[in-house]
Amino acid sequence: MTDGPLPKSVLARGVMLLRACGDSGTSLSLAELALGTGLPKPTAYRLIGELVRLGLVERTEAGRYRIGLGLFVLGQSAPSVRELRDAALPYLGDLHEMTHENVHLAVPDGPDTLFLEKLTGRRATPIVSRTGGRLPAHCTATGKVFLAQDPRPPHRTLPRLTPRTMVLPGQLARDLALTRARGYGVNLEEAEVGISAVAAPIYARGHGPRPIAAISVTGGTRRLDVDRVGAKVCAAARALTRSLSA
Structure with missing residues (x-):
């Protein structure tokens, strides 16, 4: 209710x-x-x-x-959403071809991360996310990218989705500091058991220092190489940022 x-x-x-x-x-x-x-x-x-x-x-x-x-x-007629999605699709497609995993484009939506697009395939790990769906920002890789730019502790109780969800403000603050330092966010089974993700921020000229969106790769924890996939996601995010700022 x-x-x-x-x-x-x-x-x-x-x-x-x-x-x-x-x-x-x-x-x-x-x-x-x-x-x-x-x-x-x-x-x-x-x-x-x-x-x-x-x-x-x-x-x-x-x-x-x-x-x-x-x-x-x-919803599809909203110019800002349509333009961002159209610009991002080639980069999302490249990431999917390289990883054969689920690839997301997400934007911040209050305490949540909202998925504007999701690319998947027969070889991708089945996951709960969907286009137009949302998940709490503190337990998703894309959400951590957004929260990392606002290091103030949350003034609400954080929902626990799995045993690995970070719900203590201090624990989350340390993870967000690590996100800022390495340039990408990581979710290790914090939103769904057995599923991990890596996400990197997207910036645009005229929107200040905060990211306007994030792209991520999500898959099974056992086969997702966080460092290797993180490098690919960051490269795609930088390329998309350059495209949006051209």
Whole structure:
């Protein structure tokens, strides 16, 4: 359930329902939407019906709800996202060809890292991430790249996703210092057991010293050579940064 008081505006409540559908990565029942947002069930029913009529949400034959094609089209039309994704795709493709693993393009989104693109293949290790999905920044390689530029300790309880997730502020601060020193972030089974990742920052002219995005390679811990893959990811990130600043 959403923390804090419910918003009063119809627009804000509609956005809550859209986010609930998007964050789930699958379809939700009306009861699940009401529980996840904290909205009264009659309110959730009325608003989700309007979102269906607008084409932003789809109602399945089983009576469940999921993000609709109309919302996907709107999201793809955002210029900043489209331009960044288009510029990054050749570099993501090169990394995938070199590693045969999952390759991500991510941006910061509050306390999370948001995946704008994911390239995978039959030889890549299956992982939980998806395009349009998000994970807590403190336990992902891309998220650590963003957090490393803001060394203040987090003012919230950090969720533990695996036994190796860093939830103590001091432990995380040391890891972020190491991220800054070596130039790339590493996630060693901190978001998913058996899965590790390496990520490097992307910068752009006019956006100051903070990275606007990050690219990463994610795969099985046993076969991911962090140092070797880290060098490849950093090289791709530098090339993309030069392209964006040209």
